[in-house]
Amino acid sequence: MREAGGSARVPFLDLSREYDSLASELEPAVLEILRSQQYILGPAAERFETEVARYLDVPHAIGVSSGTDALWLALAVLDVGPGDEVVTTPFTFFATASSIVRTGAVPVFADVRPDDLLIDPDAVARVVGPRTRALLPVDLYGQCADGEALDTIARRSRIGIVEDAAQAIGARRGAWRAGSFGDLACFSFYPTKNLAACGEAGLVTTADDRLAARVRRLRDHGSERRYEHLEIGFNARLDAIQAAVLSVKLRHLDEWNEARRARAATYAQLLGEAGLDGDVRPLTIAPDSVHVFHQYVVRVRKRDALRSHLEERGIGTAIHYPLPLHLQPCFAGLGYRKGDLPEAERAAEDVLALPIFPELRREEQERVVRGIAEFYR
Ligand SMILES: Cc1ncc(COP(=O)(O)O)c(C=O)c1O
Numbered sequence: 177m178r179e180a181g182g183s184a185r186v187p188f189l190d191l192s193r194e195y196d197s198l199a200s201e202l203e204p205a206v207l208e209i210l211r212s213q214q215y216i217l218g219p220a221a222e223r224f225e226t227e228v229a230r231y232l233d234v235p236h237a238i239g240v241s242s243g244t245d246a247l248w249l250a251l252a253v254l255d256v257g258p259g260d261e262v263v264t265t266p267f268t269f270f271a272t273a274s275s276i277v278r279t280g281a282v283p284v285f286a287d288v289r290p291d292d293l294l295i296d297p298d299a300v301a302r303v304v305g306p307r308t309r310a311l312l313p314v315d316l317y318g319q320c321a322d323g324e325a326l327d328t329i330a331r332r333s334r335i336g337i338v339e340d341a342a343q344a345i346g347a348r349r350g351a352w353r354a355g356s357f358g359d360l361a362c363f364s365f366y367p368t369k370n371l372a373a374c375g376e377a378g379l380v381t382t383a384d385d386r387l388a389a390r391v392r393r394l395r396d397h398g399s400e401r402r403y404e405h406l407e408i409g410f411n412a413r414l415d416a417i418q419a420a421v422l423s424v425k426l427r428h429l430d431e432w433n434e435a436r437r438a439r440a441a442t443y444a445q446l447l448g449e450a451g452l453d454g455d456v457r458p459l460t461i462a463p464d465s466v467h468v469f470h471q472y473v474v475r476v477r478k479r480d481a482l483r484s485h486l487e488e489r490g491i492g493t494a495i496h497y498p499l500p501l502h503l504q505p506c507f508a509g510l511g512y513r514k515g516d517l518p519e520a521e522r523a524a525e526d527v528l529a530l531p532i533f534p535e536l537r538r539e540e541q542e543r544v545v546r547g548i549a550e551f552y553r
Contacts, residue, residue: 185490185491186490186491186492186543187492188493189368189533190535191367191368191372193533193535194533194534194535198424201424202425205424206417206421209416209417212416214416215415216413216414217239217413220417220419220423221414223423224420224426225419227423228422231429232355232356232381233353234381235383236383236385236391237380238391238392239378239379239413239414239419240379240380240395241378241395241411241412241414242366242378243340243342243362243364244271244364245378245395246364246378246380246412247271247272247312247338247362248279248410249391250362250380250382251275251276251281251310251312253360253387253390253391253394254309254310254359254387255309256276256279256309256336258281259280259281259307260279260281260310261284261305261308261309262283262310262338263284263285263300263303263304263312264283264284264295264312264340265294265312265314265520266285266286266500266520267288267500267519267523268314268497269496269497272340272501273285273501273507275312281309284308285500287299287520288316288523290519290523292460292462293316293459294314294319295314295321295326300329301329304329308335309336310336310359311329311330311337312337312339313358314342315341315342315343315344315354316343317343317467317470318343318344318467318468318470319344319347319459319467319468320348320352320354320357320465321339321349327357336360337357337358338359339354340361340362341363342364343364343370343471345370345371346370346468347433347465347467347468349462349464349466354468355381356381359387360384360391361380361381361382362378363379363381365377365418369470370433370436370468370470371422371429372425373421374417374421375417375418376415377418393406393409394412395410395412395413396411396413431534433468435534436469436532436533437468439469439536439541440467440469442541443472443530446541446545447474452548454477455476455477455548457476458475469532471494471496472530473527473528473529474527474528475526476526476527478551479495479525479527479528481551482548485550486544486547486548489543491531491544491547493528493530493531495529496527496529497524498524499524500521500524502520503521
């Protein structure tokens, strides 16, 4: 699609650019799986698990069928179930909370901090109670949640932590690496993620040998040996084609995350130069945080009108997330009302995600910022 001025659209995300640069590595890897006829788990999955465990510096990495299933498995191996509560953020992708419900437990939402939209440890401390079994923080947009503060709360209350690191592979915060704080962590390799499969895939990580063994068992119908089922599990196994793709892409992940950080820095500089303070507010990055910018999100005035203005100029944007989870129709039974979690509700009205991906070009970023500046002029 072309703009009136003749320049091509600035896509919110263009996966073809990554594919074009990687086809010569990806295609033989996929062909090898097709020729092997070992399509589920097997050597390709084991290889990826070993490589990603080394990358994340964790003792155990277990490949699974999606980030959603990773969350369910992680909660299940902590024996979270009916009668339990799990404290999480209302400002995340739906699967974070639906996974809690899937175990039979109840999600309890703690509001986010306005500056970075990560779960607020003070709000968490206020809702932890006798039924709380675990915390489920999210490393939103590619920035790690405040692991140190959450870890203190969890230790004090003797509860578990499952880290939803679906958006944050490669991120760090102080001494923590995304995927290494808490009892277990979950990653998604959905095709739009920083490390992306060509279908559905996910990962559970843990330092605990016993929990790791149980995740492995539960992802495969509760079985360790064929046709012997020790407990009721699930089909949540990693597909070998996805594992082969992920092994190829993992080699490029650091360079891609670096490119995302460079593009975030370019936005910050261009927005600053355009004098948009007051109209456009970037989110805060903690000084000890290494962000991987799965999304580049700003908070803006007149968000929906700005979005339409950009769309008319061929500039793609997205809203993550337009409705906080405590107000989702399917969670009406939890009894939350509008106004209960004001920071998440405000964020839902003013966040806007700008295009960010490693192959995004400088002139495309300049067009995005010009489009925004034109709107507020
Ligand atoms: C924060 C968060 N949690 C969980 C998920 C679920 O992952 P998947 O789509 O792989 O099931 C996603 C991504 O989609 C996510 O962004």
